[in-house]
Amino acid sequence: MTGKISVVGLGPGNPDQITPEALKAVAEARLFFGYGPYLDRLSLRPDQQRVASDNREELDRSRAALQAAAAGEKVCVVSGGDPGVFAMAAAVCEAIEDGPEPWRHLELEVVPGVTAMLAVAARMGAPLGHDFCAISLSDNLKPWTLIEQRLRAVAGAGLVIALYNPISRARPWQLGTAFAILREVLPWSTPVIFGRAAGRPDEMLRLVTLADADASTADMATCVIIGSPETRVIERPGRTPIVYSPRSAGGPR
Amino acid sequence: MTGKISVVGLGPGNPDQITPEALKAVAEARLFFGYGPYLDRLSLRPDQQRVASDNREELDRSRAALQAAAAGEKVCVVSGGDPGVFAMAAAVCEAIEDGPEPWRHLELEVVPGVTAMLAVAARMGAPLGHDFCAISLSDNLKPWTLIEQRLRAVAGAGLVIALYNPISRARPWQLGTAFAILREVLPWSTPVIFGRAAGRPDEMLRLVTLADADASTADMATCVIIGSPETRVIERPGRTPIVYSPRSAGGPR
Numbered sequence: 001m002t003g004k005i006s007v008v009g010l011g012p013g014n015p016d017q018i019t020p021e022a023l024k025a026v027a028e029a030r031l032f033f034g035y036g037p038y039l040d041r042l043s044l045r046p047d048q049q050r051v052a053s054d055n056r057e058e059l060d061r062s063r064a065a066l067q068a069a070a071a072g073e074k075v076c077v078v079s080g081g082d083p084g085v086f087a088m089a090a091a092v093c094e095a096i097e098d099g100p101e102p103w104r105h106l107e108l109e110v111v112p113g114v115t116a117m118l119a120v121a122a123r124m125g126a127p128l129g130h131d132f133c134a135i136s137l138s139d140n141l142k143p144w145t146l147i148e149q150r151l152r153a154v155a156g157a158g159l160v161i162a163l164y165n166p167i168s169r170a171r172p173w174q175l176g177t178a179f180a181i182l183r184e185v186l187p188w189s190t191p192v193i194f195g196r197a198a199g200r201p202d203e204m205l206r207l208v209t210l211a212d213a214d215a216s217t218a219d220m221a222t223c224v225i226i227g228s229p230e231t232r233v234i235e236r237p238g239r240t241p242i243v244y245s246p247r248s249a250g251g252p253r
Numbered sequence: 254m255t256g257k258i259s260v261v262g263l264g265p266g267n268p269d270q271i272t273p274e275a276l277k278a279v280a281e282a283r284l285f286f287g288y289g290p291y292l293d294r295l296s297l298r299p300d301q302q303r304v305a306s307d308n309r310e311e312l313d314r315s316r317a318a319l320q321a322a323a324a325g326e327k328v329c330v331v332s333g334g335d336p337g338v339f340a341m342a343a344a345v346c347e348a349i350e351d352g353p354e355p356w357r358h359l360e361l362e363v364v365p366g367v368t369a370m371l372a373v374a375a376r377m378g379a380p381l382g383h384d385f386c387a388i389s390l391s392d393n394l395k396p397w398t399l400i401e402q403r404l405r406a407v408a409g410a411g412l413v414i415a416l417y418n419p420i421s422r423a424r425p426w427q428l429g430t431a432f433a434i435l436r437e438v439l440p441w442s443t444p445v446i447f448g449r450a451a452g453r454p455d456e457m458l459r460l461v462t463l464a465d466a467d468a469s470t471a472d473m474a475t476c477v478i479i480g481s482p483e484t485r486v487i488e489r490p491g492r493t494p495i496v497y498s499p500r501s502a503g504g505p506r
Contacts, residue, residue, distance in 0.1 A: 016277065019367065021269035021452075054450035058500070082367075082376045086500075090382025093497035098485045104489045110375040114272065114335075121337045122363040123305035129343025131403060133386035133412060146411070151383060157403045159386060186444035192448045199274075234350045236357045244346035247311070247339075 004029075004110040005106055007089045009082040009113020010041055011234060014199035015116050025111045029076035032228035034088070038078045042187035056140075058088060062095035066103045079184040084117035085252070086136050086164045114224040120195030123205055125234070125242035127193060127225050128248055132160035137167070137174050144174065151178055160245050163224040166243055169214060175215035182226060191233050191243050193225040194218055207233070207241060257282075258321035258359055260342045262335040263294055263367020267452035270367050271446035282329035286318040287341070291331045300449055305359050309393075311341060315348035319356045339389050339417045344348045369476040370415035373448030376458055378448060378487070378495035380478050383502055385413035390420070397427065404451055408438040413484060413498050416477040420468060428468035428477070435479060443494050445481040447471055458495060460486070 006025040011017035026032075029048070032039055035051040043125045044050065053061045062077065069075040084160035089110050096103045133154045139147060154161055161182075167176045180191075188211035196204040196219065206217055210226065218224055230249050234242040260451075264270035267471040282301070285292055289305040297303065306314045314329065322328040332340035338344045342363050349356045352420075374381045392400060407414055419428045435443075443465035449457040449472065459470055463479065471477055483502050487495040 011272070014274065016274035017272050017365070019264070019270050021267065024269065037449055082371050082375075084371060084379045084381050086383075089375070089379035090497050090500050093378045093382070093485075093487065093495050094499055095499075096487065104487065105492070106377070108495065110378065112270070112371040113363045114367060115371065118335050118337060118368065122335075122342070122365040125346050125361070125363065126337045126342035127386075128337050129346070130339075131386065133384065133407065134381075135384045135412075142503045146503040150412065151411045153406045154386065154412070155407035158399070159388075159403065159407070200366075201305065215281040219344045225464040232350065233345075234346065234357065239358070239360075242346050242349065242361065244343050244350075246347055247343050249396045252400040 003072045003075065004064060004109065005069040005075045005077065005092065006078045006109040006111060007079065007083045007092050008111040009079050010038060011114040012081055012116050012198050015182055017199055019113065021091055022111050022113060025109065028077055029074045031068050031073045032074045033061050033075065033077060034078035038080050042078070050056040058091035059095060062065065062088065062092045063099065065092065066095055066099060066106065069106050070102050082113040084112065085115040088230045112151065116164065117225060118196065119198035120193060120223045120225060122187060123195065123198050124193055125228060125246040127231060128160055128162065130160065130230065130243040130247060132162060132227065134162045134164060136164045137178060138165040138171060139174060148181055151181050152185060155182050158228045158249065161226040165220065166218045166222055166224045168220040175218055177214045179210065179215065183210055187229055190229065191227040191231050193243060194222055195225065196222040207243060256325045256328065257362065258318060258322040258330065258345065259362040259364060259465055260330045260332065260336045260345050260362040262332050263291060264367045265334055265369050265372040265451050270372065270452055272366060275364050277365060278362065279329055282327045283346040284321050284326045284328045285331060286314050286328065287331035289435045291333050295331070300438065311344035312348060314449060315341065315345045316352065318345065319348055319352060319359065322359050323355050335366045337365065338387060340389065342437060369417070369451065370478060372451035373446060373476045373478060376448065376451050377446055377460065379497040380480060380484060381413055381415065382498040383413065383500060384413060387415045387417060389417045390431060391418040391424060404434050405438055407485055408435050411481045411483065411502060413481045414479040417471065419471045419475055419477045420471045431503055432463065432466045432468065439463055440482055444484050444486050446478040446496060447475055448478065449475040460496060
């Protein structure tokens with residue numbers, strides 16, 4: 001009996017944004033580990049079994065999944081979005097590195113998906129149309145001073161910024177502070193997008209300026225995209241505005 | 254007759270990585286604009302028509318597509334990967350902004366996809382597992398000095414770097430120069446991944462250190478991922494190594 005562990009991205013939530021590759025990986029597994037709401041998205045067969053865990057137990061969940069795979073199970077670890085972007089793939093790799101030798105011999109498969117910032121960007125035009133970065137605003141696993149330094153560096157360098165994990169009950173002030181820092185570096189007219197549940201019936205999209213950006217617009221499932229000084233807004237009569245970052249930069253358009 | 258323009262991401266090339274949403278957008282369109290090799294991936298019906306153009310004609314292609322949509326056609330503009338990441342969505346938006354007023358009234362849909370860096374990262378573990386950026390190395394539309402400045406800023410700030418458009422016949426020296434710059438800022442042991450055609454039969458993946466990174470390993474369709482100082486390599490006997498960037502940063506693991 002040979003175990004296998006697949007770390008699978010289910011995309012932002014719209015079933016039409018799950019790849020066939022991800023569905024195949026789900027069909028081939030028997031034991032499913034993940035955060036409950038992500039597991040709820042799967043339609044499992046009677047022979048398939050779910051092991052739900054809480055949102056902040058990534059490392060324990062990874063170890064349990066690896067242990068099951070090492071015992072011969074076909075295991076699937078599910079993530080929303082893409083598993084390699086602030087999600088389960090890094091936690092599984094970390095558990096492998098720190099775990100017992102046999103875990104290194106396991107077959108590991110990571111199945112990519114559409115990550116939140118791509119889905120949110122698509123709904124608004126092309127705000128990530130030029131150089132951009134993705135930064136987690138969570139200071140659970142890195143010092144806040146490092147986050148501040150990174151925000152200043154990337155904003156100063158002219159990159160569009162996608163913020164993941166912008167806010168939570170345990171981290172209520174970080175996003176507001178991030179906006180305050182960015183207002184020191186970027187024009188206050190810079191477009192800011194709040195995107196949640198992109199492509200789903202409960203989708204929420206807001207476009208504001210950096211001057212007006214209010215942290216309370218976001219929750220933990222929101223992706224916040226902050227434009228660069230080159231990012232543009234096209235007003236459209238009777239339609240939502242388009243936001244895009246031009247392919248050219250650093251000179252006259 | 255009401256026209257519509259869809260800008261659709263076909264993913265990195267593996268048909269199993271195309272979303273159902275993208276296939277639906279293709280099924281609903283009649284006229285297809287794009288770079289020939291991307292159009293070749295589609296199985297079109299007899300009533301559907303393709304308009305292929307060369308790789309560097311994004312703006313002309315966008316204008317032709319918008320003109321057709323304004324004349325009432327259902328138009329699809331195809332991109333590899335995600336259309337919002339160094340691809341057609343920004344070009345279409347730019348054409349709308351600079352184009353005639355009626356183009357702003359068109360229905361515009363952008364359909365996200367799995368972009369190259371996510372597909373390459375998935376094949377190697379989780380190299381984008383923490384803060385990262387995506388930078389185009391093409392100096393066709395921005396000055397090289399700006400690219401240098403961005404590389405120094407993001408490497409110095411500890412972000413993993415995904416390089417798009419790393420090299421071409423017309424831009425032969427830029428990637429080698431980028432590696433030289435990064436060797437001034439990053440440890441020479443930093444992992445560097447060259448990924449091409451991820452998930453396809455002709456997939457090419459190479460893992461080297463920054464010290465050994467050689468620009469001639471890449472071509473224009475390669476995505477190059479350069480780790481941060483925290484990125485780790487797990488050697489596995491009998492299997493390819495895993496590369497991942499830990500979820501924690503800036504302190505002891």
